[in-house]
Amino acid sequence: MPEVEPDITADELDKEVLEELRSLPGDLADLVGRHLVAAERALEDDDPDRAHEHTKVARRFAARIGVVREAAGIVAYRAGHFSEALSDLRAARRMTGSDVYLAVIADCERGLGRPERAIDLVRSPEAERLDRAGRIELTIVESGARRDLGQHDAAVITLQRLPELRDPQPKPWSARLAFAYADALADAGHQEAATDWFGRAMAFDEDGETDAAERYAELTGSVIEDLEEDFDDDASYTDDLATGDLLGMEAHEGRVVDVPERADVPDDQGSGSQDAAEPQQASVGVHGGDVQDADVQDAEVRKADVADPEDPDAGARDVEAQDTDGADREAPTESPQVPDEDPRVQAEKPGVPDEQPAVRHHEAEQDERTQDRAADRPDAPEAKEHGETPGITPAFIEPDFGDALGEPTADRPKTDD
Structure with a gap:
């Protein structure tokens, strides 16, 4: 049985x-x-x-x-x-x-x-x-x-x-x-x-x-x-192959995306092309709580352009921007740089002398720099035309730099404008 x-x-x-x-x-x-x-x-x-x-x-x-x-x-x-x-x-x-x-x-x-x-x-x-x-x-x-x-x-x-x-x-x-x-x-x-x-x-x-x-x-x-059995084996092999191709494609696409962005910038723009590339590097190290972190790229593009003569506060804002950009251009490999502390906060601290004369001195230097840069870069208006968004960028870079410049940014408390 x-x-x-x-x-x-x-x-x-x-x-x-x-x-x-x-x-x-x-x-x-x-x-x-x-x-x-x-x-x-x-x-x-x-x-x-x-x-x-x-x-x-x-x-x-x-x-x-x-x-x-x-x-x-x-x-x-x-x-x-x-x-x-x-x-x-x-x-x-x-x-x-x-x-x-x-x-x-x-x-x-x-x-x-x-x-x-x-x-x-x-x-x-x-x-x-x-x-x-x-x-x-x-x-x-x-x-x-x-x-x-x-x-x-x-x-x-x-x-x-x-x-x-x-x-x-x-x-x-x-x-x-x-x-x-x-x-x-x-x-x-x-x-x-x-x-x-x-x-x-x-x-x-x-x-x-x-x-x-x-x-x-x-x-x-x-x-x-x-x-x-062949279907199971082929499916496993195809999944592995597809995954590998996908990863390789992503890496390849990453390289392709970066290269054209740099290749599209003409060499005759001089320092303007360097300034256009720096905001992407600096934005990586900016903390979310800072006042200017939302539009760092737009702000940096504006710094590369000639100051707007119709804006009375443009000189004061560009003084701080040029100081920061100058340091970045002198040592581009040391980016990201942390922006300086809001001068209004420093002005409220006791024992800090009034540095308004230094502001006027820097405004004079800025006028000279602006004229030199305008003479050296005839294509600056074109860069502004492509990189700046009129009517939107000033709303995001509104901070008043006050009476103090050059104070370390790392000590600046987070403020909401």
Whole structure:
């Protein structure tokens, strides 16, 4: 007696099967039910011989139960025991009165070398009572019987009469029907058409129910490997490759973005191009709490331009901006620089002398610097046209530099303007 796995229970059977097994004693019903479940699992594992051993045990203890004889007949048919299968299925047909397995019975007749009896079953009155799926299966058996008799053209015509053969939508019988038609075409000598239909059967046969893939490979000379394993391996490799390409692309794009920005700046702009590049470096080290951190880049671009003569406070603001920019240009590698402390805060501290004269002195120096820079940089208005946003930038660089200049920025408290 074959061993039954411990986790198998009779409760896994359908309710109809359990109802029929209730006529048996409790322990016997459980034993038969467990062997039927074990046989079903063996078929799922593509092991019909092991399934056949389990159904033989079930039939020995419950030979008068219709579902048991049906199961025994189907498993024997799958295992290639056609005589035993024919006996069990005929017995089940008498017990249940169902003709659902008529196509299997006819195919067993073929397996036993009696294709004429198979054709007789196709013409029997019982065949008229079959549903659509049953009639298609019986027609497939008839086509095979015609081939057994050497009637190859008749085998092809038998399947051509089925309208389901031309249905492009996948159905439960699509793979078997297309495979049977391709097989009939191959036996009739229509190799090219057979190749096409084997390919169609292979497309329908997602579960590997037929040998369509192998037959297609034989006719085309191609090699077909395990698609599922290859798909898993290729998917893993593709994911890794795509990730690597993505990372490399990001790094490459980063370099491409930086290069054109520098290449677009003409060399004849002189110090203006250097000032335009410095705000991006300085903005990295500015803390979020400082007053001028929101528009450092706009402010620095403004510092590179000529002071607006219509703004009375532009001189005072540009004095501090030029001092800071001058230090940045003298040592560009030491950026980012921290901006100076708000002079208004320093003015409130006791003991700090009034440095208003220094402001006027720096204003004079700024006028001279402005004239020199305007003479040296004739394209400064163009830089202002592209880099400055009139009407927006002054609103963000409004701080009053007061009376004190040059105080270290690191000591400046954070203020809100």
